[in-house]
Amino acid sequence: MKEFWNERFGKSQYYYGKAPNIFFAEKLKEIPKGKILLPAEGEGRNAVYATLKGWEVTAFDFSEKGRQKALDLAAEYDVEIDYQIHNAADFDATEKYDTIALIFAHFAGEEREILFGKLNSCLAPGGHLLMEVFSKNQMERTSGGPKKLELLYSREEIKALFPNIDFLILEERKIMLNEGGSHQGEAAVIQVVGVKQ
16 A cells, blocks of 8 residues: 555655645634644645644655655745654654644554544644545545545544544535546545544
8 A cells, every 4th residue: 555655646746736625724724723733644735734824733644755745845835844654553642732634534444443543642632623534425436535435434433433522513515626636526525623522
């Protein structure tokens, strides 16, 4: 899987574009600035955006090619980002974050359980959770996302993954994606805004 993403991110174009995810950018404006964690950050579009808006950003992914593209994008905007190479199993969850944002970050099985357990522990009390992920109803669409059902989400699964979150938004929606060359067209997503109890 790592080789797949390194090959994808090794190309010159930004696979999902350079602009931030729209839902992420809109909701970030409504949250007090602080320390934000961006798991599975890919080519860095959301990390760079949050940094430009005054957030203290930590991002990680297991793709070295993704990290390099993120650092290149940060240099383009004359900012620095803390972008680490980790997978779900070796991510250090001792740090506390005011916000965690999962934007099209898809995991399954034991990896999902390990990562989300760590995310629950490193989100500070009163901290915010932001998510936009593909729902299980995305399977038949060609607008992006994994084609394995276990990598997609349901509202019930998200509730179970974050038992200590008060959900302000937990909705499945159909949206029109226009992110780079690979997120294009109508998509079935779940959008989340929550606060840790």
